[in-house]
Amino acid sequence: MKEKLEALRQEAIAQLNDVADVQTLNDLRVKYLGKKGALTEVLRGMGALSAEERPLIGQVANDVRGAIEGLIESKQQAFQKAETEQRLQAEKVDVTLPGRKMTQGGTHPLNKVIQEIEEIFIGMGYHIAEGPEVETDYYNFEALNLPKNHPARDMQDTFYITEELLMRTQTSPVQIRTMERMEGKVPVKIICPGKVYRRDDDDATHSFQFYQIEGLVIGENIRMSDLKGTLLQFVQEMFGPNTQIRLRPSFFPFTEPSAEVDVTCARCGGSGCRVCKHTGWLEILGCGMVHPEVLRKGGYDPEVHSGFAFGMGPDRIAMLKYGIDDIRHFYGGDVAFLKQFARM
């Protein structure tokens, strides 16, 4: 009987080794291990064995069953694995096809620049002040030390609505309005971003509508050196830690002393390039110490308080920063232009 079992084992293993599909494997399982299978058949003869032989043969029979079952199990696993692999192969995607993007809009490039500037100054303890775009002659000019018929009014061509009302040509009127609101209290630390308007024929570098950001600080002992320190900190945050500033004396009716500020060219880092006309410097800011007449108009005593003011053009900064060649793009709404700035 032992021989029979061994023969059965040999036969089953031989057949199982040749199995190539699940169906045959299942058939063989029934054939050898099923209720009417070959192993059961052999074991039916157990009753004829002696009491000593029975456990021995039982042991052999279990071994044979175990071997066959093990083989079937491992075969089955192999088949399953192969099947899975085949399925995964079939599920393969072309990873080079485009995905479904999240929809992404974009902030206008001017507002990107303005927000960046605002954030820097907020970090330095400033507030943002705003005012009307239609201004009175008083706030736009007179309170800023620009009386009627002053030759310096030629510096800005103005859109008038009536004799007394006009489109603001600068955001400086917000400075006066802020001073009035503060009623002589210090410190004043504001920046004033906003649209301004000047009669100017539009071309690649001029627009009758553009933006300005001005800053104003008033305190008890504000020095011109503080102005330099403030601007240096700002430009280094805005354009990088190696940026330097250079002040050149200039004239604005509302500041004295006044200065134009050159900043290390952000393109070439100061070595000279086309953008900075090979000077290494870009003129992007105007500034000065607040004129005593302006302080007085705003309700501050120039013998007690002093201050500084500065101004810059986000349009120009954005043009330099992004290499834009025509200011009119900002206001044309062409999405092919605008979408270029819709990212970090």
Added chain:
Amino acid sequence: MKVSTEWLSDYVSLENVTAEELAEQITRAGIEIDEVEHRNHGISKVVVGYVKSKEKHPDADKLNVCVVDAGQGEDLQIVCGAKNVDAGQKVPVALVGAQLPGGLEIKKAKLRGVASQGMICSAKELGMNDKLLPKEQQEGIFVLEENAEIGTPITSVLGLDDKILDFDLTPNRSDCLSMRGAAYEVAAILGRDVKLPDPERELVEVADAASSHISVQISSPEHCSHYTARYITGVKIAPSPQWMQNRLMAAGVRPINNIVDITNYVMLEYGQPLHAFDADRLTGGAVDVRLAREGETLVTLDGQERKLEPHMLLITDGVKPVGLAGVMGGLDSEVTDSTVNILLESAKFDGGTIRKTSRQLGLRSEASQRFEKEVDPGAVIPALNRAASLIARYCAGTVHKGIVEAGAAQAEEKVIVLSFDKLNRFLGTELSMLEVKTIFGRLHFHAADTAQGILEVQVPTRRGDITKDVDLIEEIARLYGYDNIPTTAIEGPTTPGGYTKPQAIRREIRRLFTHGGWQEVISYSFTHPELAVLFPALTEGSVPVKLSMPMSEERSVLRTSMLPQLLDIAVHNANRKQYDLALFEVGNVFFSQEETLTVQPKELNVLSLLLCGSRGQKQWNHSPEKVDFFDLKGALETLFGDLGLEGAIRYVANQPAGYHPGRSASVYLINGGGEQVLIGTLGQVHPELQQERGLGDVYVAEILLQPLYDHADFDIRYQELPRFPASERDIAVVVDSAVEAGSLLESIREAAGELLQNVQVFDVFTGSKLGEGKKSVAISLVYRHNERTLTDEEVTAAHGGVVSALEQKFQAELRK
């Protein structure tokens, strides 16, 4: 102001400093110089030659064969085509090997068989600016002065070695509209001396008094504080000397004749405009400075008849106007070739008066530019004397004794008190008293320390811009060097910065919309009057504010809505095949009810949206669908939800002008008092308007932001997460098509009571099965109790209430 360095070096030494270095130093001290202009545009080996003889070319009618002594040892034979060449002339001769502007090189040549050893040049060939040449020198060869020395390089004869610094002056530095001012500035920068001509010493007068020939009076003293004149007789009109012409041309002024050139020369020298009248053309001989009378006219030098207005200041001869004071002289009393006797004027006119006249007439002259900015009262008489002495010298004029004048020079030097301590405190510097006084010395400001730490600074009259101590501080700072001022941090308590609530909300709007796929635009605030009124809903009753002098009709009024601009932008993009747009703009619109403004218009902060085309891009795995009303409305709902206002907003079907009447709504905000406030409109653009603009379906919205600033709720309160399960029930009802979903939901909320946690429409359809004028609305309801699990009975009871409410209110039929 174009400053000739050759001229400048008469007054201040420019040794050891190149024009370029000087330009940089002047720029760094406050007057910008963009460029140094070289008058020599590439000339070499061109010298003065003497035309000894001129013969006709044997084979060419238009050519001459000249024998020229150019100081080269032997005479040169030169073929010349100019009509005006003649024997006895001194002319510029380009020698063989000479270079001319434009890279032309002169070689030995044969012209129609005759050898030519050089070229006789015209002014143009020498690279001189045509417009600045005297008329007689514009054509043909350039005929030089008789006393020009043979063989001298032409560059030195014509001042072509000169380099010009173009001073780009700020309005305060009108002192540098003169060579004298430029000299003081440069001397201060370089720390060198200034030496100026001394007209009083140079001038020689005859005994016959001017006052027995002319008189002057000022009838409008508020417009003219000082008027001075000299009487000069027997002048001979001729070209002015070449050196003077060179300097005028260097300054951009065209030489005319010796008298006019001298007045211009002295104006450039002193910054004081002068005028020479032909004295014999002044009928009365009695100059009166007065305002124009109604209806008066004057033909000015340029030949134009000017209608005069009563605010314009005139020079009259006692009978008729002879000049527009400070702006332009009259044609009739102009100095001409036949002029013999002249009245020379030097005056101080009020800047504002001159400015007003010159602007109104559109007539800006070298003179008016200077008067506008207030001339130096201390230069009126020196300039007059200087010009008189030059006329005596170069025009053979006889200067009669004395100055005839009215008014007086207000030429006292101001004294400004400066605290030394304030100076350093203001700048953040630690300058010593010696350094400060040295700088004032360089400026030729006399500074005396009268008391401890107090300087009394005397400011010359030429620096009218300096009136306050801060002006002196600026002078010190700019000459000390702005770069030498330290950089410091502001002292005192630090202040926290931040955004106001409206500013924070605007930033949030920008964040929300850009993250949701919308592109921000910025459009123009000016628009066409017809476009301004297309979407009047939010600014009803407003009259568009008009600009008084617009640049064009398209941009002549202030916008009352941004939607017309957004439509323009949509058209612009559609023309570039960019059809799928989701645009937003945050900006101001202008509201006024006045035809003619007396107060500022209201400026309303508005969010505007435009949506058109398809949702998403056509792609291998996505077919885009057209956007519709609900894409737009959904965006607004998201916004209001974001601002904590979800429950406070109502949408009401409406027909605002400019919108599709069936696809538009007004948006209301219910404020704390339960009032409904109109805050916006949304919907499809009216199909006729769409068609007119060549656009497909476009959806737009505009929302007033102030109500959102006022009511936005940033207060987030945590709500406990549900611990008990919810029961979900769906319901589908058939109602009249006219019944709004909003009303159904409102009734459901009311009927279901507190157990209803959420309710949502999930399907709407119409169809013939439902019958004419009917629609089916499917709604899902979620019931939940926060403290326990709801029993089936409770849910059924609540739900039953909902169903019967719908049946009662809307005659709804329940669909099974």
